[in-house]
Amino acid sequence: MKKILGTSLLLLSITIFGQTKQDSIQFAEISKEILNNGKSYTELKDLTKNIGHRLSGSEAYEKSVKWAEQKLREAGADKVWLQEVMIPVWVRGKESLQIKTQDGKWRNLKMLSLGNSEGTGGKDISGEIIMVKSLEEYEKLPNEKVKDKIVFFNYPFSQTFIETFKGYGDAAKYRVNAASLAAKKGGKFAIIRSLSSAFDDVPHTGAMRYENDNKIPAVAIGNTTADELEVLLKSQKITAKLNSNCGMKGEKLSHSVIGEITGKKDKNVIVVGGHLDSWDVGEGAHDDGAGIVQSIEVLRTFKKMGIPNNHTIRVVCFANEENGLKGGIQYGKTAKDNNEKHLFAIESDAGGFAPRGVSLEMDDEKRKQIKSWSNLFFPYGVYHFEGTYSGADISPLHAMGVPTAELVPDSQRYFDIHHTVEDTFDKVNRRELLLGAVAMTQLIYMIDKNW
Amino acid sequence: MKKILGTSLLLLSITIFGQTKQDSIQFAEISKEILNNGKSYTELKDLTKNIGHRLSGSEAYEKSVKWAEQKLREAGADKVWLQEVMIPVWVRGKESLQIKTQDGKWRNLKMLSLGNSEGTGGKDISGEIIMVKSLEEYEKLPNEKVKDKIVFFNYPFSQTFIETFKGYGDAAKYRVNAASLAAKKGGKFAIIRSLSSAFDDVPHTGAMRYENDNKIPAVAIGNTTADELEVLLKSQKITAKLNSNCGMKGEKLSHSVIGEITGKKDKNVIVVGGHLDSWDVGEGAHDDGAGIVQSIEVLRTFKKMGIPNNHTIRVVCFANEENGLKGGIQYGKTAKDNNEKHLFAIESDAGGFAPRGVSLEMDDEKRKQIKSWSNLFFPYGVYHFEGTYSGADISPLHAMGVPTAELVPDSQRYFDIHHTVEDTFDKVNRRELLLGAVAMTQLIYMIDKNW
Numbered sequence: 001m002k003k004i005l006g007t008s009l010l011l012l013s014i015t016i017f018g019q020t021k022q023d024s025i026q027f028a029e030i031s032k033e034i035l036n037n038g039k040s041y042t043e044l045k046d047l048t049k050n051i052g053h054r055l056s057g058s059e060a061y062e063k064s065v066k067w068a069e070q071k072l073r074e075a076g077a078d079k080v081w082l083q084e085v086m087i088p089v090w091v092r093g094k095e096s097l098q099i100k101t102q103d104g105k106w107r108n109l110k111m112l113s114l115g116n117s118e119g120t121g122g123k124d125i126s127g128e129i130i131m132v133k134s135l136e137e138y139e140k141l142p143n144e145k146v147k148d149k150i151v152f153f154n155y156p157f158s159q160t161f162i163e164t165f166k167g168y169g170d171a172a173k174y175r176v177n178a179a180s181l182a183a184k185k186g187g188k189f190a191i192i193r194s195l196s197s198a199f200d201d202v203p204h205t206g207a208m209r210y211e212n213d214n215k216i217p218a219v220a221i222g223n224t225t226a227d228e229l230e231v232l233l234k235s236q237k238i239t240a241k242l243n244s245n246c247g248m249k250g251e252k253l254s255h256s257v258i259g260e261i262t263g264k265k266d267k268n269v270i271v272v273g274g275h276l277d278s279w280d281v282g283e284g285a286h287d288d289g290a291g292i293v294q295s296i297e298v299l300r301t302f303k304k305m306g307i308p309n310n311h312t313i314r315v316v317c318f319a320n321e322e323n324g325l326k327g328g329i330q331y332g333k334t335a336k337d338n339n340e341k342h343l344f345a346i347e348s349d350a351g352g353f354a355p356r357g358v359s360l361e362m363d364d365e366k367r368k369q370i371k372s373w374s375n376l377f378f379p380y381g382v383y384h385f386e387g388t389y390s391g392a393d394i395s396p397l398h399a400m401g402v403p404t405a406e407l408v409p410d411s412q413r414y415f416d417i418h419h420t421v422e423d424t425f426d427k428v429n430r431r432e433l434l435l436g437a438v439a440m441t442q443l444i445y446m447i448d449k450n451w
Numbered sequence: 452m453k454k455i456l457g458t459s460l461l462l463l464s465i466t467i468f469g470q471t472k473q474d475s476i477q478f479a480e481i482s483k484e485i486l487n488n489g490k491s492y493t494e495l496k497d498l499t500k501n502i503g504h505r506l507s508g509s510e511a512y513e514k515s516v517k518w519a520e521q522k523l524r525e526a527g528a529d530k531v532w533l534q535e536v537m538i539p540v541w542v543r544g545k546e547s548l549q550i551k552t553q554d555g556k557w558r559n560l561k562m563l564s565l566g567n568s569e570g571t572g573g574k575d576i577s578g579e580i581i582m583v584k585s586l587e588e589y590e591k592l593p594n595e596k597v598k599d600k601i602v603f604f605n606y607p608f609s610q611t612f613i614e615t616f617k618g619y620g621d622a623a624k625y626r627v628n629a630a631s632l633a634a635k636k637g638g639k640f641a642i643i644r645s646l647s648s649a650f651d652d653v654p655h656t657g658a659m660r661y662e663n664d665n666k667i668p669a670v671a672i673g674n675t676t677a678d679e680l681e682v683l684l685k686s687q688k689i690t691a692k693l694n695s696n697c698g699m700k701g702e703k704l705s706h707s708v709i710g711e712i713t714g715k716k717d718k719n720v721i722v723v724g725g726h727l728d729s730w731d732v733g734e735g736a737h738d739d740g741a742g743i744v745q746s747i748e749v750l751r752t753f754k755k756m757g758i759p760n761n762h763t764i765r766v767v768c769f770a771n772e773e774n775g776l777k778g779g780i781q782y783g784k785t786a787k788d789n790n791e792k793h794l795f796a797i798e799s800d801a802g803g804f805a806p807r808g809v810s811l812e813m814d815d816e817k818r819k820q821i822k823s824w825s826n827l828f829f830p831y832g833v834y835h836f837e838g839t840y841s842g843a844d845i846s847p848l849h850a851m852g853v854p855t856a857e858l859v860p861d862s863q864r865y866f867d868i869h870h871t872v873e874d875t876f877d878k879v880n881r882r883e884l885l886l887g888a889v890a891m892t893q894l895i896y897m898i899d900k901n902w
Contacts, residue, residue, distance in 0.1 A: 035610045159486045159882070162831055197882065354863050356832065380613055381807065381861070383834050410832070410861060412805050412882040431610070431648065431863040 020376065026307070026445060027376055031438045033305055040293035040437050041430040043071055044352070047293065048283035048425040055280040056320040057089035057252050064276050065255050068292065068317045072259030075296050076303030077315070079262065082255035085330040087320040089252050090116050092280055093245030097191070097219055099129070100239040101232060109229075110201055111219045112420075114175060114192070114208040115279060115323045118215040119244030125217070126150075126241035127188045131233050135173065138181060147186035150240045152233075153178050154193045154226055157415065164197050164411040165350070168418075171195045179218035180211040189217040189242050193226040198416035201225055205279050206419045207323050217242060256327040259296075260314035261303055268311045269335075270444055271345035272298045275321030275328075275393055282423035286414060289425075290352025290433055292317050294407075297437035298444060309448050311343055318393040321349070325392055332396025342402040344447050346440060347391025351418075352433040353409035357384025358443060362403030370405075373446055382439045384408060405443070407436055471827065477758070477896060478827055482889045484756055491744035491888050492881040494522055495803070498744065499734035499876040506731040507771040508540030508703050515727050516706050519743065519768045523710030526747050527754030528766070530713065533706035536781040538771040540703050541567050543731055544696030548642070548670055550580070551690040552683060560680075561652055562670045563871075565626060565643070565659040566730060566774045569666040570695030576668070577601075577692035578639045582684050586624065589632060598637035601691045603684075604629050605644045605677050608866065615648050615862040616801070619869075622646045630669035631662040640668040640693050644677040649867035652676055656730050657870045658774050668693060707778040710747075711765035712754055719762045720786075721895055722796035723749045726772030726779075726844055733874035737865060740876075741803025741884055743768050745858075748888035749895060760899050762794055769844040772800070776843055783847025793853040795898050797891060798842025802869075803884040804860035808835025809894060813854030821856075824897050833890045835859060856894070858887055 034040075051067060054060040065082065072080045097111040113119060130145065131152040132138040138153070153174045158167040178190035194204035201222035208218050219242065221229070232238055257276060260269075274291020278284020295315045302309055319327030335342060346358070360367045371385045390404035398404040409432070417423045485491075502518060505511040516533065523531045548562040564570060581596065582603040583589040589604070604625045609618040629641035645655035652673035659669050670693065672680070683689055708727060711720075725742020729735020746766045753760055770778030786793060797809070811818045822836045841855035849855040860883070868874045 031613065032611050160483050162482065162886070164882070199881065354861050410805050412886070413880050416880070429864050429867070430650065431615070435613070435863070 023376055023446065027380070027442050029305065030301060030441045030445065031380060033301055034297060034434050034438045034441065035431065038297055038434045038437060039300065040297045040433050041428070043293045043296065044285065044289050044428060044433065045425055047289050048285045053278050053280050053282055053284050054276070055090070056087045056254060056277045056323060058280065061254065061277055065257055068257040068276055071296050072257065072299070072315060075259070075300035077259030077261060077299060080259040083258055083330060083334060085254055085256055085319045085326050086251050087254045087326045088324045089249040090323055091246060091249050093119065095119065095244035095246060097221070098241045099229070100241070102236040106241070109221055109225050110203055111221050112203040112205040112281065113244050113246045114218045114220055115205050116248065117179060117208050117218045117246055118248070119217055119246040120242055122243065122245050124241050124243050125188050126239055129191070129229070129233065129238045129240050131230060141185065143185045146182065149187050150189055150191060151178070151182035151187040152191040152229065154230055156193060157195055157197050159197065164415045167197060168195055168415055175206050175220070176209050179208055179216050183214040183216045187216065189219070191240065192218065192220050194220045194222055196223055196415060199223060202420045202422055204419045205281060217244060254319050256319040256331060257317040258314060259299060260312050261299060261309055263310055263312040264308055265310040268341045268343050270311050270313050270343050270448060271316055271394065271397065272313070272440055272444060273316035273318055273345070273393060274348050276317040277320050277322055279322055279419045281419070282417070282421045283425055285423050285425045285428050286351040287418055287423055288321070288349045290428060290436070291348035294348045294352065294433065294437040294440060298441045301441045307445060311448050313444060313448065321393050328393035329396050332400060335397065336400060342397055343451050344403050344405070345394040345397045346405040346407065346443065347394050348407040348436060348440060349391050349393070350406065350411065351409050351414040352428045352436055353411070353413060354432040355382050355407055355409050355436045355439040357382055357386070357408040358439070359387025359389050359406045359408050360385055361388055361390040361398055361405065366403050369450070377439065377442065380435065380439060380442070407440055409436055474827055474897065478831070478893050480756065481752060481892050481896065482831060484752055485748060485885050485889045485892065486882065489748055489885045489888060490751065491748045491884050492879070494744045494747065495736065495740050495879060495884065496876055498740050499736045504729050504731050504733055504735050505727070506541070507538045507705065507728045507774060509731065512705065512728055516708055519708040519727055522747050523708065523750070523766060526710070526751035528710030528712060528750060531710040534709055534781060534785060536705055536707055536770045536777050537702050538705045538777045539775045540700040541774055542697060542700050544570065546570065546695035546697060548672070549692045550680070551692070553687040557692070560672055560676050561654055562672050563654040563656040563732065564695050564697045565669045565671055566656050567658055567660065567699065568630060568669045568697055569699070570668055570697040571693055573694065573696050575692050575694050576639050577690055580642070580684065580689045580691050582681060592636065594636045597633065600638050601640055601642060602629070602633035602638040603642040603680065605681055607644060608646055608648050610648065615866045618648060619646055619866055626657050626671070627660050630659055630667050634665040634667045638667065640670070642691065643669065643671050645671045645673055647674055647866060650674060653871045653873055655870045656732060668695060705770050707770040707782060708768040709765060710750060711763050712750060712760055714761055714763040715759055716761040719792045719794045721762050721764050721794050721899060722767055722845065722848065723764070723891055723895060724767035724769055724796070724844060725799050727768040728771050728773050730773055730870045732870070732872045734876055736874050736876045736879050737802040738869055738874055739772070739800045741879060741887070742799035745799045745803065745884065745888040745891060749892045752892045758896060762899055764895060764899065772844050779844035780847050782844070783851060786848065787851060793848055794902050795854050795856070796845040796848045797856040797858065797894065798845050799858040799887060799891060800842050800844070801858065801862065802860050802865040803879045803887055804862070804864060805883040806833050806858055806860050806887045806890040808833055808837070808859040809890070810838025810840050810857045810859050811836055812839055812841040812849055812856065817854050820901070828890065828893065831886065831889060831893070858891055860887055
């Protein structure tokens with residue numbers, strides 16, 4: 001990987017002359033325009049402060065649909081429309097988790113039910129907590145040790161990975177599978193340690209999944225609470241009691257929001273997008289308000305600067321990424337049904353932090369070509385064109401053969417606040433957010449021109 | 452620059468084999484140790500919350516000297532000592548800036564006197580404000596237009612530069628020279644728009660300098676206030692009134708704090724450092740508590756992991772960087788007097804943000820050698836080995852011929868909070884801070900082994 005990088009940079013420094021000068025001037029103008037006049041930051045403030053979190057199916061989500069429609073029009077889209085999507089409706093409702101220590105006292109724990117989890121139907125469910133530190137440890141437990149117990153998966157988020165997405169990937173199975181794992185051996189409900197890189201007590205929600213119809217509840221607790229519980233469990237038996245009302249409430253018609261500027265040469269489509277929905281806590285600022293306002297910024301910048309676009313540049317504000325991916329799936333299906341040729345799609349769904357690179361999921365030739373532009377991006381702090389992932393919402397497009405990519409911002413702070421009450425506007429830095437929009441606009445300018 | 456980079460990476464990918472494997476394992480172990488067990492973050496919390504800001508000459512600074520001494524011992528230094536330094540004492544005292552608009556009402560402005568500025572001696576000084584947007588505009592003003600006026604230099608921090616240090620460098624002359632410029636044409640005092648990348652109303656202090664004995668006061672206001680003042684001045688005459696007690700209060704004996712682990716092969720010295728003093732507002736968290744705790748982390752890591760150090764590795768917590776550089780000057784002088792050979796020095800004084808590179812100020816051969824290690828650093832997000840600056844405190848060492856360097860963290864957030872009440876511990880992210888210590892430890896490991 002490293003050798004390839006060295007070689008490609010060398011190749012680049014040869015092949016780049018001729019076409020570079022004009023492009024590097026255009027790169028600088030894009031950057032200057034966005035850093036000085038970009039609206040993403042104020043638009044994000046508007047979205048997060050005036051609408052706030054916006055889970056699929058909520059009234060707030062429907063408000064954000066209208067909001068995105070309006071912002072795309074203001075940005076200068078030639079065409080704006082809503083794409084119908086049937087989305088699952090999950091509702092949290094009231095919830096509480098308590099533990100009883102050996103002194104007989106009940107104590108409330110800060111917690112969040114995991115997204116898509118069923119609750120207790122408003123009744124108390126209680127049992128003795130049994131803790132495991134890993135899946136391996138859990139697999140070894142005989143069923144009778146788990147039966148009627150509360151299973152506490154206390155797997156810590158690894159600090160060792162440099163890219164925190166790897167730590168997240170490493171721990172994600174606990175969130176996704178805890179309930180089904182516990183149910184399989186007769187557990188009453190599952191508690192997980194949050195998928196959190198922070199040293200605090202903030203619980204992180206996020207999607208879980210049931211393997212079958214034995215749907216027991218799953219909840220997350222913060223790291224500090226998890227540590228304290230671990231210490232307590234060393235010396236005593238602890239009873240946990242859950243009361244929650246969450247659960248799936250059927251389906252509902254909702255919308256993704258789409259806006260585009262029409263291609264001057266053809267109607268082939270370049271997609272830039274993020275997801276409009278968020279979890280039902282915090283403000284969905286980094287996840288993924290950032291991706292939405294950055295994508296709109298790309299369109300606005302093309303329009304305002306009058307950059308000639310050969311192909312159609314389309315912003316997609318996807319519905320329901322967090323707990324169903326129905327927006328992305330529907331978008332792919334519609335594209336196929338309408339026989340629309342998609343040249344390229346990029347998503348921003350890793351937070352509004354300073355960009356470091358672009359992850360590329362495409363054939364080697366296209367990947368090589370994009371890498372050959374590296375030197376143009378280098379002055380903007382964007383140097384890393386590796387990775388093999390490109391965003392959940394555009395994975396259906398990728399499955400149809402479309403070359404896809406994802407903006408890769410610095411990942412250090414993301415999993416401190418991801419899916420929590422702390423994912424708020426004040427955690428977003430203006431320049432970092434704008435630089436992400438700069439990098440995506442620059443990349444789309446190159447692809448529009450060369451593909 | 453770009454071509455050189457490409458070529459050197461290619462060279463690297465050839466020359467690196469053989470020596471790399473062991474080094475890349477050592478890099479990973481250093482990273483793992485610091486990300487999991489590093490103490491910089493909790494030590495920074497201690498320094499910022501229990502001592503707080505610590506301007507040279509203050510009681511808090513003297514407390515921080517004892518604190519650093521203690522932390523260096525706890526980190527495992529073989530030897531810890533204080534280096535005497537005569538430092539200038541500047542005291543802020545009470546201060547206020549008011550403006551009177553045409554309705555006759557006085558209104559308080561948020562402000563900070565610039566560091567090293569003389570005040571009004573507790574008396575009111577007032578006059579009509581005259582605003583200029585740039586030095587060029589000011590130079591054209593005839594003296595009689597400035598005489599007895601208050602000169603408001605309203606030069607905005609440029610958002611266009613990708614590295615915010617360039618925007619800072621571009622605007623710094625206004626802070627440094629505003630008072631002398633205004634005095635030269637008979638102005639009563641100077642107001643500057645803060646050197647701030649933020650869109651808020653937080654005033655930024657920082658060092659100014661007098662060219663001669665005509666020492667009129669200089670103060671900074673926040674960006675919002677500056678914008679509002681600009682609008683007001685378009686339609687009316689405005690009187691400003693300053694009352695301040697700041698000024699230089701002579702000199703005082705103080706100390707830099709030094710700790711080292713002795714070289715196993717020789718007593719040649721590798722320095723890693725930051726500055727222990729801060730401005731007298733906020734908590735001096737990013738500037739430069741971060742550099743101090745990261746430097747101590749380097750020493751702790753060598754000691755704890757038992758990395759064999761051929762040369763002496765010395766942590767220097769420099770006194771008085773902010774308003775005199777006396778610690779750095781004294782350190783250089785003492786090194787010369789004692790005939791100590793310094794192999795290398797690196798400073799961390801650009802904030803505790805995620806590292807992106809190392810700025811190198813040294814001859815081409817050494818620079819090329821360090822660049823040839825780039826691939827080892829790449830997995831840690833450290834990819835940029837350009838730049839020609841290496842930190843104020845070690846500039847006297849550089850002047851003596853020592854190869855010097857500075858850690859280059861992401862710069863996007865720094866000038867939002869630099870020299871303000873907002874430079875507080877909560878602005879520092881644990882992983883970002885620790886990764887800076889990782890990069891410095893890795894670099895010193897390579898230099899210790901190869902030089």
